[in-house]
Amino acid sequence: MDFSLSDEQRMLADTLDRLMADRVSPEQRRTMLEAPAGARSPLWQTFAELGLLHMPFTEEVGGLGGDGTDLMIIMQALGRGLVPEPYLAGLVLPGELLARLGDAEQRERWLTPLLEGEHQLALAWQENDARYDAHGISTTARRDGDGWRLDGHKQLVFNAASALAMLVTARLDDGRLGLFVVPADTTGLSRHDYRTIDDQLASDLTLDAIALTNDACLGLDAAQALDATQALGRAALCAEAVGAMEVACQQTLDYLKERRQFGTPLSAFQSLQHRMVDMHLHLEQARSMAILATTSLALADNERDYRIAAAKAYCGEAARFIAEQAIQLHGGMGMTEECYVSHYAKRLVMFDHYLGDVDHHLEYVSDHLLNVA
The missing domain is CATH 1.20.140.10 (Butyryl-CoA Dehydrogenase, subunit A, domain 3)
Structure with a gap:
């Protein structure tokens, strides 16, 4: 099989390598890590201007239609530069779920500004007792009038401190896996922030009787x-x-x-x-x-x-x-x-x-x- 890159992909790789060399020196990386959580990052805005935030998503949801190879090129460059920006945790993972499950209104509210670099999101799926099993969770979502009530705990949520909202998985009464958008300022949501061994900022979340409107539900069968x-x-x-x-x-x-x-x-x-x-x-x-x-x-x-x-x-x-x-x-x-x-x-x-x-x-x-x- 031919695994050589196309001319466009080689140009993308060269552009990223130059960007990493110019903007992510050890000293610049330390400055990024020490910036307050939620601060607007100049490098993230550069990603938006270069189209890197649009790249992994299909044209139907406002992306550039990049494939897995394009994402591989971007991630390799970020790995070489040891870039602390939450490209995967704050963009790709929550954005992919929004693209797959969100309706037009939900994508307009959350996905479009995400791709424009106006905000970041986070995905909260991991729990202490479930370890790496995304389906064996104990966080619950129950009907509460015209909306939903969420209760539970989430562990190791990357980028939660900088996210405008979290995408939270929860078990429904019928056993299915639901996915909900929980804004960061929601009453009943508390967060404990800490640094992992590689200086990434992660959080543990507690969801205590969180009340959500019906349009916060992205899907009732999200597995x-x-x-x-x-x-x-x-x-x-x-x-x-x-x-x-x-x-x-x-x-x-x-x-x-x-x-x-x-x-x-x-x-x-x-x-x-x-x-x-x-x-x-x-x-x-x-x-x-x-x-x-x-x-x-x-x-x-x-x-x-x-x-x-x-x-x-x-x-x-x-x-x-x-x-x-x-x-x-x-x-x-x-x-x-x-x-x-x-x-x-x-x-x-x-x-x-x-x-x-x-x-x-x-x-x-x-x-x-x-x-x-």
Whole structure:
């Protein structure tokens, strides 16, 4: 198969690489991380001006009709730049659900300004007892007059502190999975913010007798749309991890070439050469699996989820391996904030836990193979 990029896709990749080099230096990234939650980001506005916010969505909902390869190019560039902007959590995941489930009025209210960069959203699906099972949740949604009442807790909601509204999954009385738009200022919604190990801002939410109007309901049977959206998110994460792994490998190799011991560059030692080869083998295999995930998005649900689970499992293992090797080959300084490879390492470790870790996806792959045997 031909996996080469088109001329337009190469131009997109080159534009993104230049943008990351100009706008996301280590110092600029630190400034972004220290900005108050909800502050209007100049880089996010640049994304909007370049059409990057419209790219992953179909023309029917106001997007540019980009495919999985276009999203892969964007996510790889964001991974290489270690960009802290919530492109996946604040745009792709909630936007995809709005595109799939929202009616014309709901898309006009929430999706159109999202694509224009006027606000951001967040997806609240994960719960403590359910772990990575998006369907085994305990948050409930019950009819309350002409509207709805939501009760429950959500965990590890990325970008909630900057979101104008959260898309919240809840179990209905008949057992189906509903999806609701909960504005950030809704009475009864409380939020506990914290930083994850890779400096991302996440939140735990408590929904205490939240009252919503009927038009806040995006869907009363959202399970299939949520599965498809999470599959898209996992494919995007694999691409982002490949970008971060590329830089971690390159920075480690550069360090081994510069650092000298007994008058000899560390890169001349054969044992260290072997470890660098192992890092690059994991990188290239992860790249192949990321391409597999991207090209599987249009398949039937079961085959799509199986392939993307296999890709996420391998990319998670490769990300952790490269992170550990990068730290070890840098020595003690690799653990310091001043050594930039440590930030890539933390991001790669966190990647494994977002939208399902290695163990979760290996179990899914194993169950799939047993069922088809």
